[in-house]
Amino acid sequence: MRQAIMTSPGVIEFKNTSAPKEIKPNEVLLKIEKIGVCGSDIHVYHGEHPATPYPVIQGHEYSATVEVVGKQVSKVKPGMKVTARPQLVCGVCGPCKRGQYNACQNLKVQGFQAPGVAQDYFIVPEDRVVVLPDSLTFEQGAMVEPAAVGAHSTSRVAEIKGKNVVVSGAGTIGNLVAQFAMARGAKKVLITDINNYKLQKAKECGIEATLNVSETPFEEGIKSIFGNEGFQVGLEAAGVQSSLDVLIANVEKGGDVVILGVYAKNPTVNMYYVGEHELNLSGSMMYRHEDYEVAVQMIAEGKIITEPLISKHFPFEEYANAYKYIEQKEGETMKVIIDL
DSSP, rough: OOEEEEEEETTEEEEEOOOOOOTTTTTTEEEEEEEOOOOHHHHHTTTHHHOOOSOOOOEEEEEEEEEEEOOOOOOOOTTOOEEEOOOOOOOOOOHHHTTTTGGOOOOOEEEETTTTTSSEEEEEEEEGGOOOOOOOOOHHHHHHHHHHHHHHHHHHOOOOOOOOEEEEEOSHOOOHHHHHHHHTTTTEEEESSHHHHHHHHHHHHTEEEEEEEETOHHHHHHHHHHHHGSSSSEEEEEEOOOHHHHHHHHTEEEEEEEOOOOOOSOOOOOOEEEHHTTTTTEOSSSHHHHHHHHHHHHHHHHHSGGGGGGEEEEEGGGGGHHHHHHHTTTGGSSSSEOOO
């Protein structure tokens, strides 16, 4: 069995080891098929992820085939096409007890604080497995994880249906967040960025209203899209101070601003606007099992489009070249897939 191990920033080594032979009664042995490279993976590659020690086996966005199931497993069978959540949770802390395990006090994520799926075979407990319909490709299956981020973040707003929405950041996550806002019945959805390639990909995914804020001021752009209606929901997926500033300053009073971007430097927040405008400012952390299930359903129904987001495929043996490609083509790349 092959394993791709990041031994230090920028260094990936391959190791051959025996495939797992025994699994627990509640576990499932997966044969990994496709792995998506995430923006957080790139932070690890550059040594810029503070919560990831080395060596680490990366990979948390993936699709797989069920190889073997334990004696107590009842929902999945060998040969099924699946994916699975990468969260390891304690189950005993306050958030876990109230069902908010995605914000577990002792959360570990496979591919960061625990070994990930950059290997031929991988073992997971059945309760984290999500079955994929036959109609989904393995490539689409590897996109379920980032799509689930869109499912969860848009559910952080009490009612998004019928509201005007602005998504800041048109990378893979921002794109999928905007698609989910549309799928959940938002009246109009505008996605913003400073990169025309990403904004074009948004259009290819059915997000018609786009705005390059480096070419047109934010305030002018939202006026042209929403007119006097303004917008009631802002989702910040860029992790940029200026994006947070304009969302808070321009969202309708009493509106919602959801933060899911990762900031390299802690931003400042205009608390005057938050307080005086009675804004609902909330965070969004990963996803829960139901978000995975909704993501699978929406992709299967064609309501969430993933194909235009796939920029390039690399074979498993060229894992390191995938990172180098992303580094070289940063402004012209959305999602890179590793093929096993």
